[in-house]
Amino acid sequence: MNLDLARWQFAITTVYHFLFVPLTIGLSLLVAGMQTAWVRTSDERYLRMTKFWGKLFLINFAMGVVTGIVQEFQFGMNWSDYSRFVGDIFGAPLAIEGLLAFFLESTFLGLWIFGWDRLPKKVHLACIWLAAIGTALSAYFILAANAWMQHPVGSVINDERGRAELVDFGAVLTNSTAVAAFFHTITACFVTAGVFIVAISAYHLARDKFTDVATPSMRLGLVTVLIASIGVMVSGDIQARLMTEQQPMKMAAAEALYESAAPASFSIFTVGTLDGSQELWSIRVPGLLSFMATGSLDGLVEGINDVQRASETTYGPGDYIPNVPVTYWTFRLMIGFGALAMLVSILGLWFMRRRAQKPVPRWYFTAALLALFTPFAANTVGWIFTEMGRQPWLVYGMLPTAAGVSPGVSTASVLISLIVFTLLYGVLAVIEGVLMVRYAKAGPPPAGIAEASPDDPEAPRPLAVAY
Structure with missing residues (x-):
């Protein structure tokens, strides 16, 4: 019971926190690009874009920081035996993330927020780029820690102390799983930020408001989603082959493949028993799973039963099979939602391309707004x-x-903290939603602003405080 509650608590807080992370990373880099365009061209549209999307970025960043702090505490509260076992390895990348990457992004983000009318333009621009680089570095160090859990490298088990110990930190940072996961995550962040920009731009374009800012924002978002979606597919393909090599059970469970097969087909949709052990009906693509797993249309993919027997031989008796229905459907939903986002970008680019001859259909703006969740x-x-x-x-x-799991934490303590955190995060979700909707509807600052900086001391200063 204690184990299940601890897992639920960590899952709820982690999933909730990760709603903000991809948008923060993607928006930080896109906002930096918008400001770069303004500095280079002096086109006021880019300045208004920077301020509008930058404000939404800051709201999301603040919420991500608040919800992320809880993650660190849970390692010591509910997972103390885990922390003792992995602390020598896991603590190193997390410490660097906090002491280097997070301080880099938070320091220069503060300078960017309050430096609009105090810093030279290029120095101010450098601040947002350094903050954006900091967010990407934070992601890498955290992914390196998680990748070690997926594929332990650079460490040995000290049987006398009963814990893992670090022997090669470079191997942890260059873990093939970490590199592939970072590429996959960063491209997914760009998809998230791109769809976010597309959806809000579509909202304003459907009402013929702020078109001078919403139109270039829409184009930027659409191009970003298309390019990043291709990156997601390429990096996902790399990850699938690494997963087959390093965690064959996960790949077998992703297809609910109980018996090894060569070639192995990929089921787009399956109806089976509740435990996932028997297939009743499915729609399949021949050879696709073999290609995803091995790069060959007739490659061998090990089944759950064979991997279970091999695991028992290596690790001793036990059940080494994950929840097959959950693994099967989350794998397909991940691909499906990503494909929908890519489809929205392709349609949007087609409609925007011919906009001069024919208006973008109204239904597309509605579809783009609804696609925000994908x-x-x-x-x-x-x-x-x-x-x-x-x-x-x-x-x-x-x-x-x-x-x-922590042996000394009572079930009541975990249950109470689970309820409290869930309710607290529910309140934060409402606050985040209200703020985002309010400022998204308000639109960009009005035309005619002339942002002052020490480069131009004679310029008017109507927006002395940017946010």
């Missing part, structure tokens, strides 16, 4: 797949999940 849903189910597919391991092949 990248967030894809990110969420993607992480659920990643973590649930690794079960029953906390650290793959080293530490079972059941062995990582």
